Amino acid sequence: MSTKEMTGSEIIIQALKDQGVDVMFGLPGGVLLPLYDALFKQNGLRHILVKHEQAAVHAAEGYARSTGKVGTVLVTSGPGATNTVTGLVDAMMDSVPLVCLTGQVPSSLIGNDAFQEADITGITRGCTKHNYLVKDVNDLGRVLHEAYYVARTGRPGPVLVDIPKDVLLSLGTYQTPGKNSAVEHKSYKPQVKGDTAAIKEAIDLIKKAKKPLFYGGGGIVNSGDAACTLFTQLVKMTGIPCSLTLMGLGAFPGSDDQFLGMMGMHGTYEANMAMHDCDVMINIGARFDDRVTGALDKFSPDSKKIHVDIDPSSINKNVVVDVPIIGDVAHVLEELIKHWKADQAQVNTKSLDKWWKQINDWRTKDSLKYTSSNKVIKPQYALERIRDLALETGKDTFYTTEVGQHQMWAAQHLCFEKPKRWMTSGGLGTMGYGFPSAMGVQVAHPDGLVVAIAGDGSFQMNLQEIATLMAYRLPVKCFILNNKFLGMVRQWQEMFHGERYSESVIEDQPDFVKLAEAYGALGLRANNPGELDDVIKQAYASDLPTIVDIRTDPEENVFPMIPSGAAHNEIILGPEDSESSENGGSVSSGVLV
Amino acid sequence: MTNNDKDDILRHTVSVLVDNESGVLARVIGLFSGRGYNIESLTVAETDHVENLSKITIVTSGTRQVIEQIKAQLDRLVPVRKVVDLTIDGPSVEREMALVKVAGEGEHRVEALRIADIFRARVIDSSNSSFVFEVFGKAGKVDAFIKLMEPLGLVDVSRTGVVAISRGAEGL
Incomplete structure (x- = not known):
């Protein structure tokens, strides 16, 4: 560790470089002028100037989730800082490692309702993993190193560091991080290694299981590529069926025969029936989210449950489990596989065969099927073409989504072979996430094919970032599945509110092609299935940011569907299965929860 | 269960x-x-x-x-x-303190002092028409004292809230 005297602004730039930051997403403002001045005078730290601070956070999330590194955001005080709140909550819910630096009014003015003052540490206390207000320039280096450490370790999350203008200007001592860049923190010590006794207990349960099931979540992806490899190895060597959550897609190869598809509200029939009927559930890095469990009192009633999670507060939060294992997925799986091999453990093959027969029987329902059409573009068909033509490019393809029907169809019909290729807002369900997130992914992967799947509603929440894509020539391909509705709202109104489409119709929308062109980007449109392939190919061939307006069947609904408050085996397979009910029927409270 | x-x-x-x-x-x-x-x-x-x-x-x-x-x-x-x-990780002790202001005259004053004596509460301020008592104990004892003061002219109460510590030689 060495020390050096410099200004607060210089300390920030040096600390970020020492933390391996290569790019940040931000927007300057009054109190940040000294820092932007220091940024101007240096090389090596790239700054992407966004058009709105919320987009900066989502871009940093896309960057973080597609690389496994910490994303960095830089915004000014007051409105700049408050605009980040949605993004920070999003990152908190989906465990995305971020450091958000906010400027603050000079220390002497704090608390005086100064111009562009907001108590951002107060506002974000509940929606960050931790936050800091730095009052002494000599603390700045240490706090920044600590912020990156807290953001990326344990269960990752967003950390905010609020820095008053006078701290940026004053001279202070900078401490470089220790050699291994790990901070010896006084109180924050996440548990990484799983308890061996618990791991052995888990092995015992798996050995005796007749109807076991792997339930993998975003924690596997967050733990890293090694965790995904180990998870795949464990699933393959045991022969046990595997389902993944929305956040876990890519942790296990989507094309593998042992993969049952996504589970949960819009998961496949076979995945949800297996969740309901299994006798041993092996939850690796998932958190029993309500979109997965459905009605808690009817959730997988006959299974013993193993739960691996790095966050002790995830254990027994929603579902009481039999074998909790607190630790990092990669560490726990490595240990589990080691003991499994040392024990020469075997699954109960006879029972497992029977279980697979049952599952394959469920599979014949083909629950993701849809009625194809040669007149109108079915959104599912559009996604299949987007997927298949992306494969033909041979490029490493990354997908982001907004939130709603298109997101669920994307999760169902795209296929993820590798982790960190799927960026979607799962926990918070943030419309406006996908487009700026794609921008961050493209910054991290300049040669990758970055595809943003959007709905016409959510695209309009952060469309201003077309300008940023143009400015940096980031050739993101955004496909709007345009049904002129807030589709998921419309679907629930159809199913649970007597088809009264209250405020979900968006007839008045801009011409998305002209809109793209106004920014200098490429705008394309497909009106019918015949035009689709050509338009997608044009989009993929262009080196411009591209907005594709795909006019889809406006009244297509997402199926299968487990209505809110229902059990997994009460899954609705398609329109013939569901009836519109006046007041929400018996299964739904009639709101989008 | x-x-x-x-x-x-x-x-x-x-x-x-x-x-x-x-x-x-x-x-x-x-x-x-x-x-x-x-x-x-x-x-x-x-x-x-x-x-x-x-x-x-x-x-x-x-x-x-x-x-x-x-x-x-x-x-x-x-x-x-x-x-x-502290409720389940081994035996512990807990205490709370309250300052209790009682205003009254005649028999009520005498009775308040008598009860204070039973509860080992001390008078820390006194005027011709009022007392301030300090009372320590488990929350239940403090509750009981305050309840008994109600008919005797209870005017105001300040409580510290519960502090607690484990029994025995070990620290936290």
Whole structure:
């Protein structure tokens, strides 16, 4: 560790470089002028100037989730800082490692309702993993190193560091991080290694299981590529069926025969029936989210449950489990596989065969099927073409989504072979996430094919970032599945509110092609299935940011569907299965929860 | 475990050792309000001036599952060093202090003094028409004292909230 005297602004730039930051997403403002001045005078730290601070956070999330590194955001005080709140909550819910630096009014003015003052540490206390207000320039280096450490370790999350203008200007001592860049923190010590006794207990349960099931979540992806490899190895060597959550897609190869598809509200029939009927559930890095469990009192009633999670507060939060294992997925799986091999453990093959027969029987329902059409573009068909033509490019393809029907169809019909290729807002369900997130992914992967799947509603929440894509020539391909509705709202109104489409119709929308062109980007449109392939190919061939307006069947609904408050085996397979009910029927409270 | 046991509301005293940094109390309180947990009593003060540590004693209530969640969520806060459930992690003692103001004349004054004597409460302020008592003890004892003062001219009460510590030689 060495020390050096410099200004607060210089300390920030040096600390970020020492933390391996290569790019940040931000927007300057009054109190940040000294820092932007220091940024101007240096090389090596790239700054992407966004058009709105919320987009900066989502871009940093896309960057973080597609690389496994910490994303960095830089915004000014007051409105700049408050605009980040949605993004920070999003990152908190989906465990995305971020450091958000906010400027603050000079220390002497704090608390005086100064111009562009907001108590951002107060506002974000509940929606960050931790936050800091730095009052002494000599603390700045240490706090920044600590912020990156807290953001990326344990269960990752967003950390905010609020820095008053006078701290940026004053001279202070900078401490470089220790050699291994790990901070010896006084109180924050996440548990990484799983308890061996618990791991052995888990092995015992798996050995005796007749109807076991792997339930993998975003924690596997967050733990890293090694965790995904180990998870795949464990699933393959045991022969046990595997389902993944929305956040876990890519942790296990989507094309593998042992993969049952996504589970949960819009998961496949076979995945949800297996969740309901299994006798041993092996939850690796998932958190029993309500979109997965459905009605808690009817959730997988006959299974013993193993739960691996790095966050002790995830254990027994929603579902009481039999074998909790607190630790990092990669560490726990490595240990589990080691003991499994040392024990020469075997699954109960006879029972497992029977279980697979049952599952394959469920599979014949083909629950993701849809009625194809040669007149109108079915959104599912559009996604299949987007997927298949992306494969033909041979490029490493990354997908982001907004939130709603298109997101669920994307999760169902795209296929993820590798982790960190799927960026979607799962926990918070943030419309406006996908487009700026794609921008961050493209910054991290300049040669990758970055595809943003959007709905016409959510695209309009952060469309201003077309300008940023143009400015940096980031050739993101955004496909709007345009049904002129807030589709998921419309679907629930159809199913649970007597088809009264209250405020979900968006007839008045801009011409998305002209809109793209106004920014200098490429705008394309497909009106019918015949035009689709050509338009997608044009989009993929262009080196411009591209907005594709795909006019889809406006009244297509997402199926299968487990209505809110229902059990997994009460899954609705398609329109013939569901009836519109006046007041929400018996299964739904009639709101989008 | 029967369903009834599972849903029983339990009262727990939790001791939390934290780094005494800006906003730490707001973090703890925000956690309780944000997640809908109960706070029946909360006390906080710096207990180690060299290491800058504060101890927060929280009396909370909830089902067994909720109490476990509260402890796990507290432990998740970065400045929290240790969380101990004094209700189940071994024997402990707890005390509360209250200042109780009683105004009255004649027989009422005499009776108030007599009860104060039984409760070993001391008079720390007195005027021609009032007393301020300090009373220590378990929360239940303090409650009982205050209740007895009600008909005798109870005017005002200030309570510290519960502080607690484990029995025996071990520290937190």
